Amino acid sequence: MHPALAVIFLTLFSGGGFGIAALTAIVNDFQIDGGLSPLQTMVAMILSLVFVTIGMLSSTAHLANPKNAWRAFTRWRTSWLAREGVFAVLYYPFAVLYLIWIFFTGGTHDPIGLILANLAGIIGLVTVFCQGMIYAVLRTIRQWNTPLVPTNFYAMGLATGATVLAAERIIMGAPAKTLVGMALVLLTVSAVLKGIYYFWVSRPRGPSIRTATGFNRSTVRILDQGHTFGTFLTEEFGHTLPAGKARGIKVMMYFFAFALPIVALAAGLALAQTTLAWVAVLSVIFGIGVERWLFFVEAQHVVNLYHGRQQC
Amino acid sequence: MRLGLVIDLDTCVGCHACAVACKEWNTSGITAPLTDYSPYGAQPSGVWFNRIRHFEVGDYPYNKTINFPMSCMHCENAECVTVCPTGASYKRAEDGIVLVDQSKCMGCNYCAWACPYGARELDRVSGTMKKCTLCIDRIYDMEIPEEERQPACVLTCPAHARMFGDIDDPESPVSRAVRERGGYQLMPELDYDPTNHYLPPRVHAPIPTEALKKKAARKVKEWVNRVVER
Numbered sequence: 089m090h091p092a093l094a095v096i097f098l099t100l101f102s103g104g105g106f107g108i109a110a111l112t113a114i115v116n117d118f119q120i121d122g123g124l125s126p127l128q129t130m131v132a133m134i135l136s137l138v139f140v141t142i143g144m145l146s147s148t149a150h151l152a153n154p155k156n157a158w159r160a161f162t163r164w165r166t167s168w169l170a171r172e173g174v175f176a177v178l179y180y181p182f183a184v185l186y187l188i189w190i191f192f193t194g195g196t197h198d199p200i201g202l203i204l205a206n207l208a209g210i211i212g213l214v215t216v217f218c219q220g221m222i223y224a225v226l227r228t229i230r231q232w233n234t235p236l237v238p239t240n241f242y243a244m245g246l247a248t249g250a251t252v253l254a255a256e257r258i259i260m261g262a263p264a265k266t267l268v269g270m271a272l273v274l275l276t277v278s279a280v281l282k283g284i285y286y287f288w289v290s291r292p293r294g295p296s297i298r299t300a301t302g303f304n305r306s307t308v309r310i311l312d313q314g315h316t317f318g319t320f321l322t323e324e325f326g327h328t329l330p331a332g333k334a335r336g337i338k339v340m341m342y343f344f345a346f347a348l349p350i351v352a353l354a355a356g357l358a359l360a361q362t363t364l365a366w367v368a369v370l371s372v373i374f375g376i377g378v379e380r381w382l383f384f385v386e387a388q389h390v391v392n393l394y395h396g397r398q399q400c
Numbered sequence: 401m402r403l404g405l406v407i408d409l410d411t412c413v414g415c416h417a418c419a420v421a422c423k424e425w426n427t428s429g430i431t432a433p434l435t436d437y438s439p440y441g442a443q444p445s446g447v448w449f450n451r452i453r454h455f456e457v458g459d460y461p462y463n464k465t466i467n468f469p470m471s472c473m474h475c476e477n478a479e480c481v482t483v484c485p486t487g488a489s490y491k492r493a494e495d496g497i498v499l500v501d502q503s504k505c506m507g508c509n510y511c512a513w514a515c516p517y518g519a520r521e522l523d524r525v526s527g528t529m530k531k532c533t534l535c536i537d538r539i540y541d542m543e544i545p546e547e548e549r550q551p552a553c554v555l556t557c558p559a560h561a562r563m564f565g566d567i568d569d570p571e572s573p574v575s576r577a578v579r580e581r582g583g584y585q586l587m588p589e590l591d592y593d594p595t596n597h598y599l600p601p602r603v604h605a606p607i608p609t610e611a612l613k614k615k616a617a618r619k620v621k622e623w624v625n626r627v628v629e630r
């Protein structure tokens with residue numbers, strides 16, 4: 089698949105933004121590490137809104153005909169993309185109301201504040217599920233057609249959110265022991281789940297050039313693709329990554345997405361170093377961004393079989 | 401009613417005439433135009449509803465060239481329609497034809513991701529998704545003679561390798577051809593249940609090409625040819 093920056097940003101930032109919102113609600117629900125102060129909660133919610141908005145804006149940038157974008161909310165009965173749009177928009181009023189409520193009353197965990205926080209968090213989590221399902225329903229791309237995709241989206245969205253929250257606490261000089269612990273667990277779980285995913289997709293299966301052409305008992309080779317230069321299909325679906333190069337990038341991804349944030353957060357907490365907290369946040373965003381890039385570029389659409397690939 | 405095409409891989413000669421006729425008709429049809437990008441440049445590209453690929457099946461000396469025209473299969477389980485968030489893609493209840501409403505499409509490409517057969521192509525200029533309409537603006541046109549109420553590709557094919565009809569009617573010529581010739585669907589494991597079917601090449605006794613006994617007259621002719629060439 090063509091790894092369009094717009095869709096990478098969409099899933100990366102909105103996943104992280106909804107992760108921040110959900111964890112803010114949980115931290116304030118259970119007063120973890122003493123709960124977030126009104127100022128910290130406001131910073132967290134503003135960060136969440138900024139992340140989600142970056143995601144939404146880049147998703148509209150991806151459209152070839154954005155003037156019809158408003159229609160994308162209409163087919164929520166059948167389309168996961170429409171559902172994602174509906175829930176993403178529904179998130180805004182609750183997140184903004186929570187922000188306003190804290191600003192005027194300082195009530196981060198009074199009943200009304202908590203209702204708003206939890207609704208925003210739950211809607212955010214539902215949106216992340218829809219986002220994962222956009223990819224997981226496609227039978228045409230076996231690397232995506234698995235429940236591991238929404239699972240991974242959840243794990244990484246929450247891990248990003250937890251890293252941001254923990255870093256925020258360290259930077260603002262508040263107790264962050266449990267929060268950092270939570271971030272470390274979520275980062276580790278994400279790393280393991282991604283490993284399971286890579287193991288699962290590494291085995292070739294699914295349609296081959298034989299079932300694509302119906303000559304099931306013969307070898308089939310492409311003689312001519314039938315077009316002079318590229319087509320929409322080759323531009324959109326033709327991208328691949330050589331296995332050797334992919335391995336190197338995956339090692340780098342694991343380092344920036346999981347290893348470095350884990351070390352930086354733990355050390356940042358122990359040494360009360362704000363720089364290390366910043367390093368953790370930037371590293372996790374860059375690392376998960378690389379993970380998303382791999383997610384797209386490694387997806388092999390079955391139409392490639394008609395352009396000569398033997399197996400997808 | 402379930403309208404679609406049946407394509408005969410035995411007789412298709414891979415001339416691309418169907419794709420050209422398609423482009424000619426549809427570039428002024430209901431989802432017009434079929435934009436070209438630098439058609440006279442070094443890297444010509446553009447929107448086509450029908451593309452012909454060429455495969456080699458089997459290993460020498462038992463190999464064969466198969467020309468493979470592909471357009472929208474008007475699938476029964478058209479996931480391209482299910483995933484479309486705007487409702488621009490739809491499948492007609494009365495005849496199963498899958499269409500894109502150009503005035504509603506936002507160009508998100510999601511339907512093209514969902515199509516296994518590469519039938520959908522984004523038009524960069526209009527920003528909308530385009531695909532085979534089964535010449536819906538021909539097949540129901542009461543102004544033209546009845547025998548011409550067929551898709552442009554079917555009318556133009558010089559090898560009669562393309563048939564158009566109702567797959568739901570068991571006695572229609574297309575259904576009968578599928579039944580008698582062992583017509584099949586592509587990638588059935590994905591369960592899109594495409595309407596278009598492909599007829600496999602007929603099995604012929606191999607025609608010997610080597611070690612043919614040459615007739616005397618032929619030997620003389622070949623000798624003359626060689627002499628004249630010098």
Ligand code: SF4
Binds near residue numbers: 475479480498518531
């Ligand atoms: S061939 Fe592709 S575009 Fe046509 S109906 Fe099937 S899935 Fe949709």
Ligand code: SF4
Binds near residue numbers: 483500506528
């Ligand atoms: S590109 Fe157009 S037709 Fe296809 S899914 Fe998007 S809005 Fe629907």
Ligand code: SF4
Binds near residue numbers: 452467557
């Ligand atoms: S016009 Fe007929 S023979 Fe020529 S490529 Fe199309 S189907 Fe094949």
